Amino acid sequence: MTTARPESPRRGSGAPYLLTGHKWFFSVPMSDLFLTLAQTDKGLSCFLATGWLPDGSRNRLKLQRLKDKCGNKSNASSEVEFYGLHAVMLGEEGRGIRTIIEMAHLTRLDFAVGSSGLMRQALSQAIHHTSNRRAFQRGLIDLPIMRNVVADLAVESEALMWMSMRLAQALDHAETDRAEAMLSRIATPVAKYWACKRAPQFVAEALECHGGNGFIADHLMERLYREAPLNGIWEGTGNVICLDVLRAMQREPDSVGVFLGEVRKARGGDTRLDTFTDRLERRLMKVNDLEPIVRRVVEMMAFALQASLLVRYSTPAVASAFCAARLDGDWGRAFGTLPHGLDTQSIVDRARIEAS
Ligand SMILES: Cc1cc2nc3c(=O)[nH]c(=O)nc-3n(C[C@H](O)[C@H](O)[C@H](O)COP(=O)(O)OP(=O)(O)OC[C@H]3O[C@@H](n4cnc5c(N)ncnc54)[C@H](O)[C@@H]3O)c2cc1C
Numbered sequence: 305m306t307t308a309r310p311e312s313p314r315r316g317s318g319a320p321y322l323l324t325g326h327k328w329f330f331s332v333p334m335s336d337l338f339l340t341l342a343q344t345d346k347g348l349s350c351f352l353a354t355g356w357l358p359d360g361s362r363n364r365l366k367l368q369r370l371k372d373k374c375g376n377k378s379n380a381s382s383e384v385e386f387y388g389l390h391a392v393m394l395g396e397e398g399r400g401i402r403t404i405i406e407m408a409h410l411t412r413l414d415f416a417v418g419s420s421g422l423m424r425q426a427l428s429q430a431i432h433h434t435s436n437r438r439a440f441q442r443g444l445i446d447l448p449i450m451r452n453v454v455a456d457l458a459v460e461s462e463a464l465m466w467m468s469m470r471l472a473q474a475l476d477h478a479e480t481d482r483a484e485a486m487l488s489r490i491a492t493p494v495a496k497y498w499a500c501k502r503a504p505q506f507v508a509e510a511l512e513c514h515g516g517n518g519f520i521a522d523h524l525m526e527r528l529y530r531e532a533p534l535n536g537i538w539e540g541t542g543n544v545i546c547l548d549v550l551r552a553m554q555r556e557p558d559s560v561g562v563f564l565g566e567v568r569k570a571r572g573g574d575t576r577l578d579t580f581t582d583r584l585e586r587r588l589m590k591v592n593d594l595e596p597i598v599r600r601v602v603e604m605m606a607f608a609l610q611a612s613l614l615v616r617y618s619t620p621a622v623a624s625a626f627c628a629a630r631l632d633g634d635w636g637r638a639f640g641t642l643p644h645g646l647d648t649q650s651i652v653d654r655a656r657i658e659a660s
Pocket of ligand 1: 330376539544547
């Protein structure tokens, strides 16, 4: 446990404290500034500490070891001991979680965007490899079964990227627009949950597109594969994030209407989306009964928001593939199971990045 005692007669927000105790996880220990939590006699409180003191010496923390992680190798994560760390209290004493969660809201958006970016990189690698490797006298990408795999990945990637970017926009407007603030509050954890949950499965499929080479340690795909699960863990694991969505809906019931309003901006664009949204709305009406099935509901919210954005802003081929597979149930449990009759060629072409 880490405890804090006042360094002077002053207490509370803005006052200096000395922190003592152990931190099992302490990422980026070379940073100039840290937010950290510690107990005072009024409960868990939030503190801001500098890495260095005004005289140029190291603030009072000892790195005990660097974590030997499965991935994320170039970002140091450590275990530290505070021994009288100089820090200043931020926010109300005893309400540290509430204070630090304001930062966590931003990093949750980072992880939605980051995981979407990671998947986009994996997709580009898969398109490049399958377009250049030939098997049985044909390019891999020209085999209908492989084109279905790559098109399914492309649809997934684009849908996640639209959702992440829309929430970045909502955050930009949150200070001046209450509806955007509510959308940001309720849907950022939805995007964090779903983008991070999809990343490991997505990257594994993109890796498999490379055959054996994808599994070899000097290939980029191996690094993406090791990195993929991490964003789902830090700043809130899947369960914690889904419970946060539920809490947001319970505390601010109006946010449900704002969310559905955003989805319904595409109303009339695709009947599968309209039907799906009505079904989602019926579920969201029983917000106090949702805890055991909240992962399922958050997944539905992600699908609805993604579909709405694709119907409004993407091509008919991508939007239709998403609605058929994700909303209408004509989809298997692995990537590469898009139904018949979709324009997979144009979906793949849209996702292809040509070297100039
Ligand atoms: C590389 C790395 C770097 C990190 N850096 C930092 C850092 O700099 N600072 C920092 O503070 N933390 C850091 N962390 C810690 C990280 O935020 C936590 O590991 C993460 O939030 C999960 O908490 P936990 O490890 O205590 O797991 P637990 O909370 O024990 O969770 C275990 C499982 O139980 C589930 N669970 C937990 N609570 C509930 C609940 N109420 N209801 C339902 N299910 C629940 C979780 O979903 C999870 O599946 C880092 C972690 C990693 C891997």
